Amino acid sequence: MLEKLFRPSSVAVVGASRNRDKVGNIVLRNVLSTFRGKVFAVNDKADSVEGVKANRSLKEVKNVDLVVVAVPRTVVPQVMEEAVQVGAGAAVVITSGFRETDEEGARLENELVSIARKGDVRVLGPNTLGLVTPAMNATFAFADVLRGNVAVVAQSGGIGVYMLNWAQRTRTGLSYFVSLGNQADVSETDVFQFLAEDLETRAIFSYLEGVADGSRFLDVVPDVAKRKPLVFLKGGTGKGGAEAAKTHTGSVAGSGELFRAAVRTVGGIQVDGLEDMLNLAKVLTADEPIRPDVLVVTNSGGHGVLTADSIESSGLKMVTLTPGANEELKKVLPPQSLPKNPLDLSGDADSERYRRALQIVQDLDCTKLVIVQSLPMVSCSEVARVALEFKGKGVVTVVMGLDEDAASRTLELARMPAFRFPEDAVKAISYVLKRRPPQRKIRVPQPLEEARELVEGRKYLPDYVAMKLMELYGVRTPRWAVVEDPSQLNEAATKVGFPLVVKASTDEPIHKTEVGGVVMNVERDSLEQAYKLVSSKFKRVLLQRQLHGVEVFVGGLRDPAFGHAVVVGIGGVHVEVIKSLSYALSPVSEDEALEVMSESKVTQLLTARNRNYDLGSVARTISTISRLIVDLNVREMDVNPLMVNEEGAYAVDVRIEL
Amino acid sequence: MLEKLFRPSSVAVVGASRNRDKVGNIVLRNVLSTFRGKVFAVNDKADSVEGVKANRSLKEVKNVDLVVVAVPRTVVPQVMEEAVQVGAGAAVVITSGFRETDEEGARLENELVSIARKGDVRVLGPNTLGLVTPAMNATFAFADVLRGNVAVVAQSGGIGVYMLNWAQRTRTGLSYFVSLGNQADVSETDVFQFLAEDLETRAIFSYLEGVADGSRFLDVVPDVAKRKPLVFLKGGTGKGGAEAAKTHTGSVAGSGELFRAAVRTVGGIQVDGLEDMLNLAKVLTADEPIRPDVLVVTNSGGHGVLTADSIESSGLKMVTLTPGANEELKKVLPPQSLPKNPLDLSGDADSERYRRALQIVQDLDCTKLVIVQSLPMVSCSEVARVALEFKGKGVVTVVMGLDEDAASRTLELARMPAFRFPEDAVKAISYVLKRRPPQRKIRVPQPLEEARELVEGRKYLPDYVAMKLMELYGVRTPRWAVVEDPSQLNEAATKVGFPLVVKASTDEPIHKTEVGGVVMNVERDSLEQAYKLVSSKFKRVLLQRQLHGVEVFVGGLRDPAFGHAVVVGIGGVHVEVIKSLSYALSPVSEDEALEVMSESKVTQLLTARNRNYDLGSVARTISTISRLIVDLNVREMDVNPLMVNEEGAYAVDVRIEL
DSSP states (O other): OOHHHHSOSEEEEETOOSSTTSHHHHHHHHHHHHOOSEEEEEOSSOSEETTEEEESSGGGOOSOSEEEEOSOGGGHHHHHHHHHHTTOOEEEEOOOOSTTTOHHHHHHHHHHHHHHHHTTOEEEOSSOOEEEETTEEEESSOOOOOEEEEEEEESSHHHHHHHHHHHHHHTOOEEEEEEOTTOSSSOHHHHHHHHHHOTTOOEEEEEESSOSOHHHHHHHHHHHHHHSOEEEEESOOSHHHHHHHHHHHSOOOOOHHHHHHHHHHHTOEEESSHHHHHHHHHHHTSOOOOOSEEEEEESOHHHHHHHHHHHHHTTOEEOOOOHHHHHHHHHHSOTTOOOOSSEEOOTTOOHHHHHHHHHHHTTSSSEEEEEEEOBTTBOHHHHHHHHHTTTTSOEEEEEESTTHHHHHHHHHHTTOOEESSHHHHHHHHHHHHHOOOOOOOOOOOOOOHHHHHHHTTOSBOOHHHHHHHHHHTTOOOOOEEEESSGGGHHHHHHHHOSSEEEEEOOSSOOOTGGGTOEEEEEOHHHHHHHHHHHHTTOSSEEEEEOOOSEEEEEEEEEETTTEEEEEEEEOTTHHHHHOOEEEEESSOOHHHHHHHHHHTTHHHHHHGGGOOOOHHHHHHHHHHHHHHHHHTTOSEEEEEEEEEETTEEEEOSEEEEO | OOHHHHSOSEEEEETOOSSTTSHHHHHHHHHHHHOOSEEEEEOSSOSEETTEEEESSGGGOOSOSEEEEOSOGGGHHHHHHHHHHTTOOEEEEOOOOSTTTOHHHHHHHHHHHHHHHHTTOEEEOSSOOEEEETTEEEESSOOOOOEEEEEEEESSHHHHHHHHHHHHHHTOOEEEEEEOTTOSSSOHHHHHHHHHHOTTOOEEEEEESSOSOHHHHHHHHHHHHHHSOEEEEESOOSHHHHHHHHHHHSOOOOOHHHHHHHHHHHTOEEESSHHHHHHHHHHHTSOOOOOSEEEEEESOHHHHHHHHHHHHHTTOEEOOOOHHHHHHHHHHSOTTOOOOSSEEOOTTOOHHHHHHHHHHHTTSSSEEEEEEEOBTTBOHHHHHHHHHTTTTSOEEEEEESTTHHHHHHHHHHTTOOEESSHHHHHHHHHHHHHOOOOOOOOOOOOOOHHHHHHHTTOSBOOHHHHHHHHHHTTOOOOOEEEESSGGGHHHHHHHHOSSEEEEEOOSSOOOTTTTTOEEEEEOHHHHHHHHHHHHTTOSSEEEEEOOOSEEEEEEEEEETTTEEEEEEEEOTTHHHHHOOEEEEESSOOHHHHHHHHHHTTHHHHHHGGGOOOOHHHHHHHHHHHHHHHHHTTOSEEEEEEEEEETTEEEEOSEEEEO
């Protein structure tokens, strides 16, 4: 239970320095100026700090819920012992220099956690900036934030401070602010779980570099996202960034792709950067309903053109106005203008023209993106006041010009989203609409008995064993046969049929084409020659019926954080070049598989030029493989190509590592 | 000559109303309050306007260089006649309602231009917001802008006003501001040409929906871009936006792809949106040298991680610090920290630590991206003052926190770029570095005599004629033969060799595969059968040697604005699905072809898996086709696939429309 952490009745600050530049002093002052419950200061040298009587040791304190620790790292385990002794329920360890720094730090971190766990003390940190609740500020940031409905959860202290500053600057009210630090005990998932139940929190914004426990994350977070929007900014998606993250919060930044797949699974929204997160916050903290169809209303043709471009390229849709609305709008527009979308009210529009136009379109089922460029006839503030009259009608505004600050303040105080650039508004809207329904992934290995026997004791599956495994799972393969001796060649070839492919058959995966281990398009008259060529280098040879069709790539992998996942893309050599890949966590339903196929453009490839290739059997294969890798705990596998034509999908080359 | 437009000694405002809400009045006031030369007001009803004696007609005015026209559209041709009579050299026609509105407007526009051309009067507009020069404001926007070195050229009045507001808000000094309007006479290229020579202008920022004359643009603008940075924002890149542009400035928004190719050719920089343009302006108007290698210096680990991610994904490079610098930096950092990039000065860094770190790295040949998050130990403004000490050392700053406004003002006044988000800084830097050297494209049709004979009088080339044409130009084709009668079959097949492809041969391009007009992998034993199949539907049959390799797409087209261009991409059916295409204007050198191949990932495909496919022969083919389409004035053609293997590149299917 995190009640004592997030809703304590009493707080002790240990390391409450008298020096006003010290972290311990700043935390104490922040707590004193915000918290109405009992506050204890602990300082081993002074009798009082900031006008409060100081205790020499935590042991002297009775009935404390939460202990905030700001003492040198070597002393922290001792303080934790004392916290256990006095029956504290939670601790915020602000001190840094633990796992993120060196081995000694890692050892101290393990020590403090094991003391805390034994004594039932939940620990936030170490290496945290602290915590803001509706009732107190227990951080060492001077954050004078309003109470409100937005929760911020940040793994990095610096990003945390930035978000606090942002809240202050934009007068965004916060419910909770949690700096996670090293997550030695309390993890991001714990915090999300608490915030899901918290009645004051309407939306959660997080900065994470990795997750503490991927499988718990996948278990718990879908229920959080069912209750309120949950936004993720991931640090360390690139190599350099991941490297930096390691020494920064001691976290191993997981694979960016898998993180993205996990966010989609749990129903979160992942943004591409800090600015995008702030822009999305404008929409999520407002009360306006957001629709994917957009009507643009503007007084500048150029703004309309740029906005339409941006709507199109972001996958939203410009609506077509109804004939009825068109008739009405004609009366509002200047003589020679025709109503259309973007609706150009023209440079001489005053705020009354905006009002009349909005009255006409207010009940259309679309987002009204109202853009105003301040011009001699109209200011941003005037149009902002008009927009307020249409609150709740799906109005998003863009205010551009000298008084844009004042106008956006007017709108945001009324919980209406206001942007400075059309592109930012469009991007924020498209983030909201990209959210998927939260899903729980149930991963129960149920391998077939025969499958388990096939893989038993192996690290790699020989190619023909991999083929057998595919067949056991109901994935089709082109007809094939193994030839270990020239005498078997003709019978095997007859069984397979022509044209066929003669391939080296190996126990471990190799790039067969590169070592001259593959001859394609073999007919009966060239069979012997092709066999001789391949068998001169490789003892065992695989014959496989040659198929035509489109090549699709289906891979499977086991991620250290999020477990088993599939990856799908355009196949053959293109997979390496185009990198149009899409990931999904196991198990994958046929329906989700279709989504992944569309994202990775596999669907488009299978249906190009009026092809009628079998999408369903590809989806089925993806779904099967997503289960197979869980059943057999596969480390990495790929089917490349999965050859698809009108008759179905066939696993042609299969590589499996257990 | 545009001297009279841009540097007039006297100005007349025609339609100088006494009503302070009217455009004509506002223009007059703007001119009066800024211009030191002689100003005339023309008003057919009043004796004086704004304290200036008014003339009843322009005919009464002597020695006027520039006439600003703000009268109803029907009167504009008459005013233009008078401007010719009094010997004016230029006119700014602010009146709207011309080509952008209706047919009557188009007629009036043609009329006014023909009068002006006959009388040697250069016309800016109609439908323009007007013009700001270092000596006057002849617009109807209340723009109190500083004099400076940035020129703004905008096709849209609304975007123009936005840029004026931006200049005012950010205290960016402008040299010229030109609202192009309908470009009936003076075009964007005319303006660029003038600005190239203007000594006050250091950089040019433009918003265009299309260009007035593409071939003149290509001729003139490379010389402009050689002299100063030239930035383009294109409106109407999407379908909806292009549609809107038509009724807005009466311009046909050209193809977005070709515009992009044109900008690259002339050596401009194209930005993706208004916000990007403003961010790029920060870098281009500053004096800091920009390098592609970046060192990040920050006091927040999270900011460092996000910035490193963004640098990686934008194609810039995080530098590795030298051992010498590392040694020095160790002395600056807190005990347990190690110097690396991003250089995390840690949350307790004060401005002195920033100063000492910058002293150590200041002479390294890289961009120093200095990021400060305001924290208890340091404010943005303190670090801004430190940054000033390193002006000229390649310092770009990002200031984040409560005093970010003040800090960025300090920096920008000193001509140092300051951003609010690391991603914006990184994007602006990457724009600067994407600029290509300006090129002139010399397009001289020099068709071979035989080639001209082949195409004479045709709209489409029959497939085998297209093959002959390829060979004439030195593009290789797989061995082929035409069979018009069964008796020719065997001889033709022997000439071609096996395996071969049997294809329908048609006079006009069709999708042969879809109508059952193609049989692949034909050996001698199946030849007759394949021939029967195809010849049952098509009289003429083409045999073609079957080749293996990688399929590349090479197309050619004639753009209404920019003329002939090639388009290159990954071939076969993938071209439609992946749309990884890259465009370049004709003629294309082998060197430029290699660049286009790399952009469209063709290079990556040809070199994947240690392939040693012939890049040079593909580049050569692209270059040849870029010349062929000019020589024969080809409307559209494609080679799909161009089959590439170790031996070269072969045009397999060729479609040409003249």
